[in-house]
Every structure is written in structure tokens, then in C-alpha cells.
Amino acid sequence: MRTNAIQAPMHGPVTHDVVHRPGRGRGNLPCWLAMPRERDSAAEPLVAVHGILRRADDQATLLGERAAASGRVVVAPLFDERRWPRYQQVVRGKRADLALLALMADLRLAGTVATRRFELVGYSGGAQFAHRFAMLYPHLVSRLTVVSAGWYTFPDAAPFPYGLAPRPGRTGDWGPQLAAGLEQFLRIPITVCVGAEDTERDDNLRGGDAIEAQQGGNRVTRATRWVAALEAAARAHGISPSIELVALPDCGHDFRQCVRRGGLDRIALGEHRAG
Amino acid sequence: MSINTPITAAVLARAKWAFSTRRVPHERACLLDGRLSNAVSGDLVLGRIQSLGSHKRIQLAQGRVSELYLDDLVVLGCGDRYASDQFEGIAEIDPRGADMLAGGGVIGRMRERNARMSAPTRITPLGLLCDADGAVINVADHALAPAPRPDGMTVVGVVGAAMNSGKTTAAAAFAHGLTRAGHEVAALKATGTGAFGDFNAYLDAGVRHVADFTDVGMIATYRQPLARIESGLDTLLADAAARGAEIAVVELADGVFQKETAALLRNLDVRSAFTGFVFAAPDALAAAGGCAALRGMGIEPAILTGMLSRSPLGVREAEEATGVRVITREALCDPAQANALMARMVAAARRPFAAVGGIGLAA
Structure with a gap:
């Protein structure tokens, strides 16, 4: 563990x-950790997943200070571009889900974290990762914050990764695997955040007729539709949804802005719900 | 007049104590009762190897195998044995010589053997081990205290077509996959003959807790009353839950036609302990027959697995014949796929007689 750390604000x-x-060994994820000086060993860690700019250090730095106030560890794994070009989709190409499971097991072994369950927040590409990971392993995620995702896996019959149905011609595709845990996933308290001004169609936003028909043309619309779809799915399962949509004021597609202007650190730590 | 003769700790220390006796503290044994014909299932027998036959090694309580030599002293449990690939035998001790029915430490009288098996290893029984009060020591004396079935535990049954159809591999793989997915898992064997092969396979899977029917006082479950086996299952589940397990993967030995396994599966109270069942088969025909047998009992297997899953053609045949997905060991080991299978089994359990379906290997 390197101790010549970057300076937190x-x-x-x-x-x-x-x-x-x-990282320890082949395929093992490196990470940035925000370690409170006074830890609450019973508190669940916050796992914060970066976007495609891979600024895991920003995740730890900008969420660490508020997390430390409640004695909580922030774990910010780093999925580097060379080895994890499609980490957002979790199960496509190399298995990013297995890498995060292994990292969390290592951190438990080392005593860095004490609980199996954790709260999960992801920004942009990390938000894609976060919601798909939580669909696969809903029993591990006690609270989910999905921030500024470019697009989503909807709880509908579109082929995976847009929905939960298998892709044509694929036996046993991943969509049905995610669908299996949907009911438990819908019981997780979920906050979906998006910058109120994050309405530009940049190069990183996936486009195409099918996705725009299903999800909309920008991140705000897509977040809004996904929340509505989750709420409808929850009700269809007889679950009272604990899903909210938060528009971060005065924020575009910028993680630092979302924290500093939008109060994302409070939201990611669940403090906004407590009032 | 005492019918017991003293036996020294030095003699007992030289003896090879079998896996099936592992819960018994050695220091309790200090007398030998020569009334061998009184032996019942579970009694500890001190014997001397008379001739080496089928079993040339013994599974020790320490978890390793030991070569057997003529005149070795061994401590085994009197018990029955049901093994279609090996011996069928009963818990009787002939003072002139008894049979080693299982390498895990079962002594009794062989009644039948598979044509491929040579004669059993013969043992000269020296007596039943007793404590200082002259009471014959039985493995049940050191069993877990009976406990009621715990509420809220997810329990997966692993059953199969016969011996060597891949049940243990499937149980260990599924338990491993669920453990990797972050669940606290117990791997249990509820029926069978005391032996450490399956026990060690479960330990290797890295689960939180491992136990078998020997932990609830049975050398073997063959010819044991159903109520005792059911009570043993409940106790194993309760103990696993007390040790923090949330999910139990429970293997039932032999095939679904085996008498005790069939009785357990037909029993609605026993069945209510299980969230769902996995069926292991060596080939498509066994899969079809097994599914039909299970459906006849009102059980819809969640998936097929076992040796069958290694053959793509066999998989196709079995899926077409049964309508049930075949899952490989590798898929069961995968945390995401194991977790999804578990979720489907839980959901199906809430819908009686509904097929789990739709589960397969992910691309």
C-alpha cells in the first residue's frame, strides 16, 4: 500500500x-482507498467506481472526506483501459465482476473492510458497471447510487445489454442471469443522479435508433426513463420501490462538479435521505 | 464377573482410527468388550487386519489415507453399506472375521458385491471399545445434539442417478460458486456411508462449514430409520445455521431409487426443507429416467448436471428429452451464474411445481 498519497481537500x-x-497478482485490481483515521468497523464501505477517464483517485479523494466523518472506508477500484476496455458492461470480455469480488475478498482478508456487503456508487461508465453489478449480486449491495450513466440495462425484454432478454442465437445469455436477481435488486434503495445540465450528446454517449427509442437521446432522459422502468418493475413484483431520481443542480457531465456543486458526496453516502 | 478386558492407551495409539470415528475422543476408550455379536450400527470395533482385499487403504480420522498392512490394528465403526459399485453389507460382526465394507471405516458383513470388486479386506475383530464404565462406545454418543430445522435457510438438494454420476462434483462446485458470490454456504451430506472423499471435496470448495451424517451419529444411513435420518438432516442444518451459513447445499447419496434416498424424497416434510433440487446424471438416458422418477415424486429438478454435462451431444439429448437445462461444473463455479441459479430456485420454490427453466451457460 502506497502511503505517499495524494492530498485530500x-x-x-x-x-x-x-x-x-x-493490484496483487495477475488480474488483481489496484484501487485507491480513503481510510478514515477513526474507523467504524461495523460500517459498510462505500465502493466508488470511476468513469471511462479512470480517475479512481478522484473518487476516493472527493468522497473520502465526508465518508471519514462517519468512519467509513471508500474503495475506488481502478479498471485500467488496457485490461478492462469494457468494464462498464461487467460481463463482456474480461469479467469485471469477478475482479471486484476478488478485490473485496482481499480487502476483507487484510482487515481493510469488515463487511461482505457494501454501498456502491458509480459515475458515468462506472454507473453502468454499478447497476449491472448490483443486478448480478443484489445481496451484496446495500445501497446503490447510479450517477450520470450514458445508458442502462432496462428491466424489460430488450436483448442484453439493453434489457434482460438473451441476444438472438445465444443460449444462456447474460440477460436472463441478471433477470434472475431482479426482484432482489428492486429491493435495494437506489438513487439515480444526473447533472441537470447533462443534456449534451457527446462522443461518449451511445447512440442509435434502438437505444434512443428505448432510452432517449441524452443522459437526463435516459435516467428519467430508467427510474420509471424500475419503479414499474418494482410495482409489478409487488415491491414498494425505494428508487429516486435526483437532478444535480448546475452540473454537467463532470464528476468533480457533481460533488462540489451537486452534493454528490452526501447523496452517495445516503445522507440526503436522512434529511 | 467382568466381560471387559483392559486395553492400554499405547495399544490404542498404535491403532489406525478411521474417519468415521473422528468425533470420538480416544481417551474415552479403555476397555474391550468381547461380545461382538451384540454390536450394533455405530459401535466402535477394534480389529486386526487379517487379509488385504478390495480395500488396501484406510481413510484416517486425520483426513489422510493410510496404507494397510497385515496385522495393522484398526478402529472402525460397525455399520451397513450400500454401494452399487462396491459392496452391500450389514452391521453384523462375526467373531471369526468381519469385512471392511468401506475405506472410510465401516466394518460389518458383506452380503453382495459388484462383479468388478475383489473380496473385501478381512478383519479379525478383537472387541468393542468401551469406556471406563463398561459402556460400549458408539459414534452416536458424540454426535451433535439434536436440534430442530432452522427457519429461513435456503437449502439446495443434490441428487443423482447413481453412484459416480457427478453429485459431489456438482455440490462442491455450486457451493464454491455461491461462496465466491459472497454467500455463507454450508456443504452437507445427509445420507451415505462414512468416508472423507466427499467431505474433503466440500472443504476444498472453500465453504464456511462442512458436515455429514457421521456428525449426527450415523456410520452409514443405509437401513437407518427414516425418522433418524430426517432428524439428522434437521440437526445438520441447524448446526450449519448456528455457524453462520445462510445457504446449505445438501448431497443425498446414491441414486433416487436407493431406498433411504427415495423415502426422503417422497416425504413431504423432508421435502419442505429444500428450496430446490439439482440432478446429476452420467448420460442423457439416466437424466431422462431420473427426471421422470423425480417428477413422479412431485419434484421438478432445477437443472441437470454431472458427467452428462461434459458431452455436448449428451447435453442436447438430455435437454430435448427432459426440457431441463444442463449446467456444467464450470458454470456452477461461476459466482454470477451460481447466484442467478440460486435466485431462480428461490423464486420457483414460491411457485410450487413451476419449472425453473431458462438457465444456461452465459456467453
Whole structure:
């Protein structure tokens, strides 16, 4: 574990350290950790997954200070571009889900985290990862925050990865595997955030007739439709949904903005729900 | 007049104590009762190897195998044996010589054997081990205390067409996949003959807890009363839950036609313990027959697996014949796929007689 950490933005006494943990062995994920100086060992960690710019250090730094106030560890895994070009889709290409499971098992073994369950937040590409991971392993995720995803896996009959049906000609595709855990997934408290001004169609936003018909033309519309789809699916399963959509004021597609202007750190830690 | 003769700790320390006796503290044994014909299932027998036959090694309580030599002293449990590939035998001790019915430590009288098997290893029984009060030591004396079935536990049954159809591989793989997915899993064997092969396979899977019917006082479950086996299952589940397991993967030995396994599966109270069943088969025909047998009992298997799953042609035949998906060991080991299968089994359990369906290998 590297201790010459980047400096967290400090507004008072030092409450935590942001440190880099190298990957251990082949395929093992490195991560950035925000370690509170006074840890609450019973508190679940917050796992924060970066977007395609891969700024895992930003995740740890910008979420770490508020997490430290409640004694919670922030784990920000790094899916580097060379080895994990499609980590957002979790199960396509190399299995990003297995890498995160292995990292969390290692961190438990090392005593860095104490619980099997964790809260999960993902930004942009990380938000894609986060919601698909939570669909596969809903028993591990106690709260989910999905921020500014470019597109989503909907709880509908579209072929995976747009929906939960198998792709044509594929026996035993991943869609039905995600569908199996849907009911438990819908019981997770979910917050979907998007910058109120994140309505531009940039190069990283997946386009095409099919996706735009299903999800809409920009991140705000897609977030809105996904939340509506989840709420409808929850009700269809007889579940009272605990799903909310939060528009982050004065924010575009920028993680730092979402934290500093939009209060994403409070939201990711569930503090906004407590009032 | 005492019918017991003292036996020294030094003699007992030289003896090879079989896996089936592992819960018994050695220091409890200090006398030998020569009334061998009184032996019942579970009694500990001290014997000497008279001739080496089919079993040339013994599975020790320490979890390793030991070569057997003529005149070796061994401690085994008197018991029955049901093994279609090996011996059928009963819990009787002939003072002139008894049969080693299982390498895990079962001594009794062989009644029948598979044509491929040579004669059993013969053992000269020296007596029944007793404690200082002269009471014959039985493995049941050191069993887990009976406990009621726990509420809310997810329990997967693994049954098969016969011995060597892939049940243990499937149980260990599924337990491993669920463990990797972050569940606390127990791997249990509810019926069979005391032996450490399956026990060790479960341990290797990295699960939270492993136990079998020997932990609830049975050397073997063949010819045991159904109520005792059911009570043993409940106790194993309760113990697993007390040790933190949320899910239990429970293997039932032999095939679904085996007497005790069939009785358990037909029993609605026993069945109510299970969330769902996995069926392991060596080939498509066995899969079709097994599915028909299970459906005749009102059980819809969630998936097929076992040796069958290694043959793409066999998989196709079995799926066409049964309408049930075939899943490989590798898929069961995969945390995402194991978790999805578990979720489907839980959902299907809420809809009686509904097929699980729709489960396959992910691309």
C-alpha cells in the first residue's frame, strides 16, 4: 500500500488518508482507498467506481472526506483501459465482476473492510458497471447510487445489454442471469443522479435508433426513463420501490462538479435521505 | 464377573482410527468388550487386519489415507453399506472375521458385491471399545445434539442417478460458486456411508462449514430409520445455521431409487426443507429416467448436471428429452451464474411445481 498519497481537500483537521493499493497478482485490481483515521468497523464501505477517464483517485479523494466523518472506508477500484476496455458492461470480455469480488475478498482478508456487503456508487461508465453489478449480486449491495450513466440495462425484454432478454442465437445469455436477481435488486434503495445540465450528446454517449427509442437521446432522459422502468418493475413484483431520481443542480457531465456543486458526496453516502 | 478386558492407551495409539470415528475422543476408550455379536450400527470395533482385499487403504480420522498392512490394528465403526459399485453389507460382526465394507471405516458383513470388486479386506475383530464404565462406545454418543430445522435457510438438494454420476462434483462446485458470490454456504451430506472423499471435496470448495451424517451419529444411513435420518438432516442444518451459513447445499447419496434416498424424497416434510433440487446424471438416458422418477415424486429438478454435462451431444439429448437445462461444473463455479441459479430456485420454490427453466451457460 502506497502511503505517499495524494492530498485530500482539507477544510480542517486531517480525518483520513487517501492511499493507493497496488493490484496483487495477475488480474488483481489496484484501487485507491480513503481510510478514515477513526474507523467504524461495523460500517459498510462505500465502493466508488470511476468513469471511462479512470480517475479512481478522484473518487476516493472527493468522497473520502465526508465518508471519514462517519468512519467509513471508500474503495475506488481502478479498471485500467488496457485490461478492462469494457468494464462498464461487467460481463463482456474480461469479467469485471469477478475482479471486484476478488478485490473485496482481499480487502476483507487484510482487515481493510469488515463487511461482505457494501454501498456502491458509480459515475458515468462506472454507473453502468454499478447497476449491472448490483443486478448480478443484489445481496451484496446495500445501497446503490447510479450517477450520470450514458445508458442502462432496462428491466424489460430488450436483448442484453439493453434489457434482460438473451441476444438472438445465444443460449444462456447474460440477460436472463441478471433477470434472475431482479426482484432482489428492486429491493435495494437506489438513487439515480444526473447533472441537470447533462443534456449534451457527446462522443461518449451511445447512440442509435434502438437505444434512443428505448432510452432517449441524452443522459437526463435516459435516467428519467430508467427510474420509471424500475419503479414499474418494482410495482409489478409487488415491491414498494425505494428508487429516486435526483437532478444535480448546475452540473454537467463532470464528476468533480457533481460533488462540489451537486452534493454528490452526501447523496452517495445516503445522507440526503436522512434529511 | 467382568466381560471387559483392559486395553492400554499405547495399544490404542498404535491403532489406525478411521474417519468415521473422528468425533470420538480416544481417551474415552479403555476397555474391550468381547461380545461382538451384540454390536450394533455405530459401535466402535477394534480389529486386526487379517487379509488385504478390495480395500488396501484406510481413510484416517486425520483426513489422510493410510496404507494397510497385515496385522495393522484398526478402529472402525460397525455399520451397513450400500454401494452399487462396491459392496452391500450389514452391521453384523462375526467373531471369526468381519469385512471392511468401506475405506472410510465401516466394518460389518458383506452380503453382495459388484462383479468388478475383489473380496473385501478381512478383519479379525478383537472387541468393542468401551469406556471406563463398561459402556460400549458408539459414534452416536458424540454426535451433535439434536436440534430442530432452522427457519429461513435456503437449502439446495443434490441428487443423482447413481453412484459416480457427478453429485459431489456438482455440490462442491455450486457451493464454491455461491461462496465466491459472497454467500455463507454450508456443504452437507445427509445420507451415505462414512468416508472423507466427499467431505474433503466440500472443504476444498472453500465453504464456511462442512458436515455429514457421521456428525449426527450415523456410520452409514443405509437401513437407518427414516425418522433418524430426517432428524439428522434437521440437526445438520441447524448446526450449519448456528455457524453462520445462510445457504446449505445438501448431497443425498446414491441414486433416487436407493431406498433411504427415495423415502426422503417422497416425504413431504423432508421435502419442505429444500428450496430446490439439482440432478446429476452420467448420460442423457439416466437424466431422462431420473427426471421422470423425480417428477413422479412431485419434484421438478432445477437443472441437470454431472458427467452428462461434459458431452455436448449428451447435453442436447438430455435437454430435448427432459426440457431441463444442463449446467456444467464450470458454470456452477461461476459466482454470477451460481447466484442467478440460486435466485431462480428461490423464486420457483414460491411457485410450487413451476419449472425453473431458462438457465444456461452465459456467453
